Amino acid sequence: MITSRDNERLKLVRKLHDKRWREKLGLFFVEGEDAIEAATAEPVDLLRAGEDVDPKLLAAVASAPHPPRVVGVMVAGRLAYLTEPNRIGHGSRVRAIEPAEAFLQAVIASNALSMSVKSVLELLYHSPDSPTTTVPPTRSVTLILRSMDGVAYTTGSDLDSDHKEIHFSLDYIHKAISQERKTQEIMGVLTHEMVHW
16 A cells, blocks of 8 residues: 555656646546546556555545545546436436547646636625625536537536536537637636536
8 A cells, every 4th residue: 555645656646737747648637436437448547545545645646625535547548538417317328529638638627617616706706795796505516528519508407406517518629729728718618607506
């Protein structure tokens, strides 16, 4: 079991937080059992809390707000990721969608929604006690990347009125945005959609 933060496998995950290293190495990391199971490619390295690595060390290299039980290092170009929701709410079905890599290489997925929420709160909501602005009761937001016309839209969930879904077009991400503007455009669209929460 890994017990040192200086372990090479942990150093690699820390490097992969940086887009330059992801591009240079052709790798990225995925956090959480569900995300790793949704990927159709096998990770080249798998770090499991309590089995392969001390849970505190794994939490320290992760970017998710809640420490994941597993982190997988994946090879860019082999991933067929995400997913159209199963409308009855029992999981999702995986489809091979290469353009998802454009999204995953442009932003750190686990940070993108948090950063968008933070921007919206700072720009639109002055304080919790303000009589003119009220933060919506939304409890959770799911980002769904899929092939569709248009750019993006936000909708409520049939299962939970305090849950919102942002649907973002992979076609738009892959074809309509220049490589040098991809990160800014993706974050701009996500922030715009968060206004509708």
